[in-house]
Amino acid sequence: MSAAGDDTGSTGGNTPEGDGTHGAEGAREADGTGASPDANVPEGTDVSLSATVPEESRAPEGTSASPDANVPEGTDVSLSATVPEGTRASSDASVPEGTGTTQGADSAEGTRGATKGRRSGGAVLRGAVAGQRGRVAAASVLGSGHQAGEALVPVIIGVVIDLAVATGSPRALALWLAVLGGAFVVLSFSYRFAARIAERGSEQAAHELRLRLTRRVLDPRGGAEHGRLPGALTNIASGDAERVGMAVGLLALGVASIAGLAVSAAALLRISVPLGLLVLLGTPPLLYLAHLVSRPLARRSEGEQERAAQASGTAADLVAGLRVLKGLGAETAASERYRTTSRASLFSALRASRAQAGHDGAVLALTGGFIAAVALAGAVLAMRGEVSIGGLVAAVGLAQFLHGPFRVLAFVNGVFAQARASSQRIAEVLESPWSVPDGSASLPPEPAGELRLDGVRYGSLHGVDARVESGSLVGVVAPDPRAAADLLACLARDADPEEGSVEVDGVDVAKLALEDLRRAVLVAEHDAALFETSLADNVAAAARGPIDRALDAATADEVAEALPDGRRTRLAERGRSLSGGQRQRVALARALAADPPVLVLHDPTTAVDTVTEARVAQRLAALRRGRTTVLVTTSPALLDTADTVLFLDGGTVAAQGSHEDLARTLKTYRETVFA
Template sequence: MRTFSDTDHGKPDQRGPWRYLLWMAAGHRRLLLSDCVFNMMWSGGLALTPAVIGQAINTGLVAKDQTALVLWGLAVLGLGIATALSAMLVERLELRLKVEPGYETMRLVTRKACELGTTLDRKSSAGDLVTVGVSDISLIGQTLEVGARGVGGAVGFVVVAVLMLFASWQVGLLVLVAVPVILFITTRLARTLRSRQSHLRAQQRELTDQSVDIVRGLRVLRGIGGEELFADRYRDGSQRLRSVALQQARASALLGAARTFLPSLLLAGVVALAGELVLTERLSAGQMVAFYGFATYLVIPTNQITFAVSKAMQGHVAATNVIRLLRTEPDVGPGPASGAMPGTGVLADPDSGLRVPADGLTAVVCSAGDSAALADRLGRYVESGATYAGRPLAELPLAGVRERILVTTADEHLFAGPLRRELNPTGRPDGSGSDDQLWAAIDAAAARDIVEALPERLDTHVAAGGREFSGGQQQRLRLARALMADPEVLVLSDPTSAVDAHTESRMAEGIAHLRQGRATVVFTTSVLLLHRADHVALVLDGTVAAEGSHESLMADARYRSLVERWTAVA
């Protein structure tokens, strides 16, 4: 099996959708030029065939010259063979042109998504990502694919027009005038189609975002009785999308009708004019047959050109969506390209006054808003003055920061695939060739019962999002994955919020035991976790208001109110 090209063509041109498509075409220029050449051979062979048949009739049948008839017959056979071979190569090349640019676009989008990280959720909607991943990448590939067809169609049209002009200037002039008119009409219709497709894409993104929000909040909606309200809103949005889709379909149908009817009208005109010229003996029988073949053939290049124009308009819409995503910049810079990371030290946030020692379990009691803001600053997901071992995080390579400091939240995703790979994505061995280290992380997260209940244990394939697990089971598996990563600083946000008290006690003990000698920050109001903490900080309005042990802080009414509120809810 032949593999497709995996060449990296560098940074894409993001100055506009046409610029992006031209950059993609330049990156695949050898493939595109080869496809254009064979398309020209195929289209030219088809265009010449009626002329050769006409010559066979005039010099062979009419003149009753058997030798000439055989020679022109062999010429027709040769053109047929050349056309068939070129058509075969066109199919192979067009498949590559359809797949490779789409694959490269997906690679660029995936790379950008990884670069953006958490910024992706803030600056791009789920609808944008779904639209790009599902339809836009294929449309970009199709744009290059049909571009070569358009070139072949243009060459075939020129060949036929020249042959007609030499045989009869009247018919040749009719073709030269009619085809540009057909192209003008279809281009205008294609622009209308592009406008309606852009509107349709916007409606699709909006409805996709709404459906994702409904799925994510379905449990809450059921709890407050809001299912019907949101169902009605989704139904209204779906009907609006249906109306826009119908408008787009009308424009597409009108364009398709024009692509079929106008060339057929030209065919009728050419045949009528050629027939009139035959009756007046200004065209021979062989020329009449050739002109009929030319007129029939003209439907092919005209359709090729108009189809290429319509696909180019669709590719323009798709490229607009792609470059919108590629232009998105992350909230934080990459830091220096190289540089040594400091040794283990204190992780500090000057904005709040929070200091995380290099060893031990630090618990932070605060509101949900303060928790998210602190986690973002400590993990350098936003620009801040946070420091690690006395050096600002902004001055350290971002890759090094990500390796040293791991931030996990309650909505981390579980990916599809073997559970072993999901819990140990880096494949980090423990030196013994066994799973002892992985099982230690699973036990610390109180997740052994989950794994052992699976049919193939660690080798079981799990679904995307871990949807076969309950909320509490997903939370324990996510904690096991974070513990298995074993970073120098692990930041956990409410890691036990979805489990019962008995399981939570085991998880608190496991975290404290497994993370000995490492820094761990837990944002929580759980008494069981607070009892295990070596140090507790109370953060109010974004600032550390008090510090100490859980027992000493219970004397503070502000601290006690937050902890007791959680206890009452639990």
Template sequence: MQIRELPYADPGVPDVRSGTRFLLWLGRNQLGGQVKAMLWGLLLQLGIAGLPLGVGFAVQAVVDGSGGRLALAGGLIALLGVVIAVGDAMLHRVAVTNWITAAARVQQLLSRKTAELGSVLTRRVAAGEVVAVSTGDVEKIGWFVEALSRFAAAALTLVLVCVGLVVYQPALGAVVAAGVPVLALAVLPLLPRATKRADEQREKAGRATELASDTVAGLRVLRGIGGEELFLGRYRAASQEVRRAAVRSARMWALIAAVQVVLPGLLLLAVVAYGARLALDGRIAVGELVTVYGMVALTYQPLRHFEEIAMAYSFSKPSARRAARVLSLKRTTTTSDERAHTRATALGGDLYDPATGVLAPAGLLTAVVCGDPDAAGRLADRLGGHPAEPDEAHASVLLGAVPLDELPLGTARTAVLVQDKDPVLLSGTLRELLDVPSSGKIAAAQALDAAQCGDVLEALAQASVDTDGDPMRTRITERGRSLSGGQRQRLALARSLVTDPEVLVLDEPTSAVDSHTESRIAAGVARLRQGRTTVVLASSPLLLDRADRVVLVHEGQAVAVGTHRELLRTEPRYRSVVTRETDEELADLKALDDEIVDELDDELELAEAEGESA
């Protein structure tokens, strides 16, 4: 896989049973790149390890006074220099490719999962954790994938060096062969503690990221209630915890690095001392001693890869565990694709949620009133085939006779479109914003008119860089930050209306607009969606009065159905939600009603008595 071929046509189905299994799955998918990097790394390491051999030949040639062998040694050193240059350049190229392609695969998987779950994702996983996984964790996972091949090349190089030294100079080679495994494994007892401290650091960093993300998301509310300093203090405390954990982690890795420096130095001293005695005794030549010394000195570099792979694994394992946790989330428990595609041909009919008892008859505008806004959001997700909790999957929402969780994601979203209470506008022109998959029956102008976007079009026309002031060609900034909350909400509503799905679910579509605009939007939506199934979760009387039927959901169950005015007269719980009356006010109102009724009864009895006396 080359970088120019990204993104992947299909990133595959990951093994998310654990973080380690996820890393192994990534490694298997990068097998070709890993083998290439290992071979180039082996060429580089052997080229470096061969330099002492050339130097030893040169030293021995000088001692023996042989010009021919000196020239040959010089040619060997020059050749090894070329090998090192080529190996280093190609290793870096292939290793970085492995890193980027692995990171891109993980990001594609995360993007696919985000698109699959939609707003439900942040109900199951904290937004800060999603941000941490898609940024820092992806980099750490890519680092491990990239370091793995270089570690394999380094380990294989050490084995070949030890075998070569035993063959080249058995006496000193045996010392090196015995010492190198000790050097490579010496840091193992320190790794569990280092890994534990690294996990603690990342856990605290993840909590700090979540706190920062939540604080930024609610900054406007915090300013309104004067809570900025409170949350700032919390973030300062969390940040200091991260700093202290990072220092503790760094101390362990510094100790491991020190061990990797000290032990090779001790081995080098032992080789020099023993080799000098052998040279004095005439058992080895000076050139052989120089060769062995150089090879032992250069083992420091491949040994550093043992430290790096340990560090990369300890950092990437929790990252892979978090990524696997996000990727393991499922929309619902699905059946086979064959069954889903068979049922997809018969889509249509009433929308029914068995868990709450909410029924939205086909072709009607149904309003749902929930006293709890969070419950309304969860209900909207359920009606779109995305239960907020996995254990809700046993009561799948039905469209006609078809459970939505048995449909492929694309089919389900084509049939039922859910507009969240806080919809997102992507950057681009207004024409691009409204250029969405649709039935083609609703024009953009009709949708914009129904959503009462006249002032939005005027504002975009004024901001247009075109001489004709075409608002459709005006660029909207990321998330619509240049627009007010009401303008963003109305543009999102227009986008949903253009789509013209079989079923449209709107969660508080007019919460950010004034009452006059809300009244016109209610009329426009009712007119444009006539004959199509529409569900509006709201508590605004202006919207509720336009609905064909209204369902009251209380404590997770549909408890009353009727028109808005019927429920106002007959259902106190409905009246308390819609009119915002408190229990005391309802009690006072009921007492007043009873008092008026008693007075009317008294007057009626008095009138009857007077009539009898007359």
């Protein structure tokens, strides 16, 4: 047994790590806590979902999201980090209900607050533009200069023909060639800086949207994550924010194209009033028709992004753990889930691509016909002698130039159609209803840390009454994992009780400012994730002081000693470069380093061996002496250090006493703890 954490078994039965049993505590993981802590994703495992399409809404080249894209057998595509409440592995190895394997959660994402999202999606898009109005205005002015210069090139060439070539004047030829060169200098300069400013505005708008989404998701009042898989939120914060940012940057390009059309119309009016009127009167209906053509693209782009988010969420969900599937025997069901999601995402991507192709083709046909009409009208006027040869050359050149602005407007129109769909999805996240409202009451800078539960009814809890005195260490044993999860939700105030109250130092947490509550009470979940930074930075993330004692209490100092660079060793994503037991010990050290007045730990040692667990139990009790600590666990080693143990059975506190007394007198307690 390695001191650094060859963590092999758990209190319930010392089974080897990797056989998927883990005794009683391993069973609890399969029942209620999600992926095993040691669920390492094999390096190089491809879990990306290629049906997530790029910005232009085209199916990815060589997409692997085909209907036959099966998950390789043995790859853990965990059924959900939250295996459903009270669900046991069934003999038919079906995916447990409630794990997010169906599309119901995704449907909830698409429908919950959809009407409100549609109303406010435009506000998100307008707000993104308004936030970059300075850059958009500057890029529009410079872009308009570029388009005006492009439009004037055929006009200047026509003047050269009429005033220099036709008259044979070298001086006039030199003069107008110099003017032509100046026009090229201006349009090149304008384009360069317009593109730079527009790109900066695009990236900044996307960045600010990502920040808004991050603040909303991390808001202590919660709610943004309900009905959405983590991968879906990632997709919204990346793909959708990027699309809206692109639209902001391209707005200047659209304005510049309109300016180019205006200059072209003015030049054509100078050459021939009928030609100018044809452009002026024909452009608005053409733009309106292009807008009508973009509506199917907007609808299909929204569906495409929703399916892409679902696919990303499913992929992230399915690789959350490597042990759960094998424990449930549900590899076949998980493969089918992946295949179904992949097929739906691919189908939506192809529909959006067809809509994009139809939009581009229709707009191209409209603009091509319009340009041909302008060129034909110019030719007829030249044949009648109503315009000069230079005028005809200028008119034909302008007709060819018009193709550019019209193509740009068609492209911008398509991007805005996609951006409207993305902004609606962003709005749905930003306007998600809060899980809990914020309060206004406050606590002193150093709360005493007394907890009281008075008639708490929530989920599987049916009138829980309990008091945890300040500075005490209390164990909570719950045979039903749902009861433990519901208790943790109430203590963390992820949800408010349906009846009753939870109090900290006599203040109802429902009335307490969330900032004060988070400062006073820390609920450390069983499956807490580590970050992609050094071990020391992970532990010190919320530390109030030096981390040495916390590392020692969690025996995470031994983990550091086994790493190549010690505490400075950079961990992989979610700590996957560590074993399950090592990850648990580092996560426990992080919670202990925070040193909150009230610390609630949920199964902090299920993946460590019994010898290490016993040392952790003794050191944890010593470190937390005088600070309120609640251990929601069935570990005998941890419970033996508790001042008192609450036995939560049938949704109420069925018994209370020392671990030794409860083990001696209660059969159900013994079965729960020593099974």
